[in-house]
Amino acid sequence: MITATIRPEAPGDAATIFALTEAAFRNLPFSDGDEAELVDRLRADGDLALSLVAEHAGQIVGHIAFSPVTLTDGRAGWYGLGPVSVWPEYHRQGIGSALVQRGIADLRARGARGIVLLGDPAYYARFGFEADPALRHPGPPAEYFQRLVLEGEAPQAIVTYARAFG
Numbered sequence: 001m002i003t004a005t006i007r008p009e010a011p012g013d014a015a016t017i018f019a020l021t022e023a024a025f026r027n028l029p030f031s032d033g034d035e036a037e038l039v040d041r042l043r044a045d046g047d048l049a050l051s052l053v054a055e056h057a058g059q060i061v062g063h064i065a066f067s068p069v070t071l072t073d074g075r076a077g078w079y080g081l082g083p084v085s086v087w088p089e090y091h092r093q094g095i096g097s098a099l100v101q102r103g104i105a106d107l108r109a110r111g112a113r114g115i116v117l118l119g120d121p122a123y124y125a126r127f128g129f130e131a132d133p134a135l136r137h138p139g140p141p142a143e144y145f146q147r148l149v150l151e152g153e154a155p156q157a158i159v160t161y162a163r164a165f166g
């Protein structure tokens with residue numbers, strides 16, 4: 001484990017975040033090779049609701065993005081987590097977990113009601129994410145779409161991601 005400082009993205013970080021995201025997703029079987037551009041599109045659309053970087057020894061070694069999602073029941077305050085990226089050389093040292101935990105805490109502090117994501121349940125269950133048949137995102141296998149309720153009742157709805165996700 002290494003200690004990383006988590007802070008909000010600052011002006012001038014975008015190019016490093018792009019390179020980091022490309023490197024983290026390179027050659028992954030589930031990657032469509034679009035994750036780095038996706039972060040740029042979210043930023044350009046004003047949909048990068050929360051963008052955090054992890055710094056170690058003065059270098060950005062991790063990044064996480066959150067963007068607003070729409071629920072068909074009209075409920076506000078829900079966000080999508082992702083992409084999340086750690087430089088391959090720094091994997092399995094707690095940086096990804098630190099980014100996820102800080103992101104959850106920051107959104108909770110803002111009054112967010114919940115977070116959804118598409119990802120491996122074996123990783124995200126540790127943060128409290130779980131699949132819920134009542135909250136759906138058509139397309140990917142249902143077990144990969146997970147939610148974390150921060151406030152209020154668990155919604156019954158279909159979720160749409162921000163425009164940048166296409």
Ligand SMILES: CC(C)(COP(=O)(O)OP(=O)(O)OC[C@H]1O[C@@H](n2cnc3c(N)ncnc32)[C@H](O)[C@@H]1OP(=O)(O)O)[C@@H](O)C(=O)NCCC(=O)NCCS
Pocket residue numbers: 024025028082083084085086087090091092093094095096097098118119120122123
């Ligand atoms: C996923 C990612 C952000 C995790 O970052 P990290 O700093 O390595 O994560 P941590 O050190 O906090 O946690 C490591 C643990 O997560 C597990 N883990 C990492 N990625 C995983 C995955 N895709 N599925 C299941 N478990 C995973 C590791 O096996 C390890 O488990 P352990 O603690 O039981 O040994 C990083 O591996 C990464 O950048 N991957 C490439 C991009 C990616 O897949 N992003 C997520 C897409 S949903």
